[in-house]
Amino acid sequence: LIFGISILFKSERTNLDIINDGIIAGELQQSEDIMFVTDESSKSYNVNIDIKLDKDGNAEITQKNNISEKLDIKTKAKNLNSLIGPYGKRTTLTLSDGTKIWVNSGSVIEFPSQFSGDRRDVFLSSGEIYIEVAENIEKPFYLNTSEYKIRVYGTAFNVSSYNNSKSTVALVEGEVSLIKQGE
Numbered sequence: 001l002i003f004g005i006s007i008l009f010k011s012e013r014t015n016l017d018i019i020n021d022g023i024i025a026g027e028l029q030q031s032e033d034i035m036f037v038t039d040e041s042s043k044s045y046n047v048n049i050d051i052k053l054d055k056d057g058n059a060e061i062t063q064k065n066n067i068s069e070k071l072d073i074k075t076k077a078k079n080l081n082s083l084i085g086p087y088g089k090r091t092t093l094t095l096s097d098g099t100k101i102w103v104n105s106g107s108v109i110e111f112p113s114q115f116s117g118d119r120r121d122v123f124l125s126s127g128e129i130y131i132e133v134a135e136n137i138e139k140p141f142y143l144n145t146s147e148y149k150i151r152v153y154g155t156a157f158n159v160s161s162y163n164n165s166k167s168t169v170a171l172v173e174g175e176v177s178l179i180k181q182g183e
Contacts, residue, residue, distance in 0.1 A: 053113055
């Protein structure tokens with residue numbers, strides 16, 4: 001009975017992973033634009049962009065082309081926003097706590113506009129990022145991938161977690177601890 005239940009849960013999880021992988025891969029391959037998705041809107045940009053979130057949940061977006069344009073997008077604190085960087089495009093993201101993330105092409109990252117509660121969680125669904133975490137002893141920072149939950153101790157590191165390949169973490173400075181997802 002236990003064996004049968006474990007196979008059932010494993011197969012359901014595998015099917016869900018396949019569905020999510022298909023959606024992410026399809027979005028990355030179909031679009032040539034960077035997409036910034038909030039609870040209330042979705043914006044796309046055909047050039048590399050910088051996104052800066054302030055402490056009030058506003059996003060300031062600067063396009064990297066000949067004409068610099070800044071847009072303010074209101075976001076909700078409790079909901080996750082998504083940044084989808086298609087192949088061939090890169091962007092930078094500054095979170096409301098001052099953490100700076102360089103998002104490589106072919107990446108999908110989810111993050112809140114503001115961190116609430118006793119910890120800061122960001123989710124790398126697929127792709128590669130370099131991150132410099134703003135230190136805050138009262139609110140530990142966690143980066144979640146499909147394989148690991150990475151606890152960060154005010155540091156700089158690179159994470160690669162593309163679909164269908166092993167996740168890697170390269171520490172540049174400071175300290176991290178890896179916790180296998182599901183443990």
